Amino acid sequence: SKYNAEQWVKMAKEAGMKYIIITAKHHDGFALFDTKVSDWSIMKASPYGKDLIKPLAEACKKEGIKLGIYYSHDQDWGNPGGSTGRRPMNQGWANPDAEKIDAYTLAHNGSWDPIQQSATFNEYFNGVALPQIKELVTNYGDIAVLWWDTPVQINSAQAREVTDLIKKYQPNIITNDRLKRGDFVGDFKTPEQKIPNLSELDGMDWETCMTMNNTWGYRTADHKWKSTEVLMRNLIDIASKGGNFLLNVGPKPDGTFPQESRDRLAQIGKWMKVNGEAIYGTHANPIANVDWGRVTAKDGKNSTTLYLSIFNWPTDGKLALKGLKNEILAASLLGERSALKINKVDDGTLEITGLPNSAPDKIASVIVVKLDGLAKRKVIDQPGKIKSGSID
Template identity: 35%
Template sequence: MDNRVGRRDFLSRATGVAALSFGAPALAQEHAAPQTIGGPTLLPYQEHTRADRMRWWHEAKFGMFIHWGLYSVIGHQEWVLESEGIPIPQYERLARHFNPKRGCARDWARLAKRAGQKYVVLTAKHHEGFCLWDSKLTNYNAAKQGPRRDLVREFVEAARAEGLKVGLYYSLMDWHHPDGETCATDPAARERFVAYTHGLIRELLTNYGTIDILWYDVTLPLTPQQWRADEMNAMVFDLQPQIIVNNRNGLAGDFSTPEHKVAADKRAWETCETMNLGWGYQRTDDEWKSPKRIVNDLTLCVQQGGNYLLNIGPDAAGDVPAESVRVLEAVGGWLKTNGAAIYGARGRAADAFGNYTNFTASGNTLYVHVYFWPSKTRAAAWLDFFGPETVVAVGGVRARALSARLLGTGQPVHFTQDAVSLRLTGLPEVAPDAPTTVIAVECDGPAFVDHHLIRPEWQRYGVGTVG
């Protein structure tokens, strides 16, 4: 039986917010675009080198996604061209007014560093078709219009200056190119458009030094075979032997990409998520996720064995919304003292969640993440189990605890343990850390948590039975 817990189930416990309350609008945009498709992996090189290429990625755990393009001038999110049906000749005028300030990419990279993110992925070309780099294949780009600067180069250099790994997003779907839709039925248009697409990818992976991630998106309107996706990936690895690629060009890639949900896979996977309702800048969207929500989603990804790619949507000037900055800095502050429970942690530390806890582990250390602090309960007056107050209790810990401490401060934590429950006792009434408190429990071996396992071991007394 697969006991992996879905994101909606976890969030109902961790935040009291239904997942669909924020996910539905964004999911509706790409309802026709499969996000976790996979296919045959045709490159032996890719298979043979994957463990080495992805080692840094598995260690990184947390990255920044950046959705940015002409749509940020309007401020109605990134699908505005199609969702509002704007005539393309009118939309093209936005390029004249897209003139971001110099140094904005440096600001993003520094924000990612403060947030504890280890890699950054920029939308070099989104579905709107506008290229943020100096392309020789189209004049619909930032070096020939608007800012008249190579914004991809500015991004790459800024990320490297902060020690961050560099990722470039590329949408195969293109609403602007004249062959972008007719290629589905017109063989001549398809030949032109596929050659154009391969050429743009070649430019991105030739002109900017080492690129660590190529993040494809949306194969519509062609099949992987029509895109010549195997040839595409062969070119990518020929140009960038150490790169990793996702699964959104129709091939399996190196990792899968669940969107707006934590959906653990047997292979490498990365959840991508927004901080409010949309990916691109939406000037009136104020439905921001809290630092607690972000920390708990990150923890869930790590607990389930994946990575977390969290998005920002800068405005046309390149400024990041103030609430995004506030939340990311709060998350980064938490990671400064609790990072050991995330970066060095392994997945599958638990097959069940507590009422207010989640779990990661590293070696023989079990990290108990307490997101709802179980301060004094009235039941402590009648149940010895809840004393001395306050108690964090975990059922089904499969290892013997040797010591415990608050991860943020190192303060020792008292505990008792029997066959069914580990009780961390005498804790303060107010949570000692925010947005989540982590208790590090040193064990006599690798720890695993599943409170379901205690059922056959629980002593039962027959209270209230008759006969």
């Protein structure tokens, strides 16, 4: 194996990432850490035989990157009693026994192997899931996030037990909305493979999780990579709506990242080194929406700074912002000291002129506008409209 946790963390940091979510156990039930409660783990069921999470936790601490953990707490195909989440055979590859397999899984609560039914979910929860969660929150230092997925059978009492356990050992931890449907909403929502439109925002914190191609893991046949432009503009779009971006990187079997992922991370990092101010610590666009890009904002003590990320550079050297109620103190290209010309007309439209003939950055060029006073934030009070992927 060529797995190098320090390289992973440095690559994430150089791309501009502030936290990492690592899969400790996915639906197959295979633990990538040193667990004492199951033999189905990297320690006992692989030739590698070493804990993957421990060196990553150490590297994150060294580089100042927050560590989060993905843990499939309910769905577990490898440990008896775990939920199996039935899927019809026509969703996968062609199989001559598809009809027989479908009949079996339908009659056995989604399970396709008798051993999966050899224990109850309660036995699995108390014997595997809860003890492993305790191992994760006690053995790896500070854990910033626990990222649950696909709740199927967990009940409210069990969800409360999980919540009390993790808060006991990691009082500052935050969790997503996938522990249990209904009464355990967590700290943030998780739209999957999509960015909510403005009508879907409901006032709750959220994080879009998305792949670089079409695969969460590593698949040699998947060459449908999103361009750096798409990934960067997705990030800016998400920030302009007040969300976070969890960008998936699927490592190869040897523990290295695909070259396509490495290239895109490096290009994202290059943009972030110049323009990260328009992303970090910002909040959603407080002014009217624009058709040439996206707007993020940052509040100081007595003024708001707007960051205009321009996707479609104006050919006439002018940029218009409508509906501004504050006076404008200054405008300039991010990273440059020379001021741009500003003119506010009677309807509140701000005209910025004197722009270069061509865009300074082909993906997104950023203009900084400082307002006199604080811009009033938009109030979002639509109940429960953001969809959260596999939980819905």
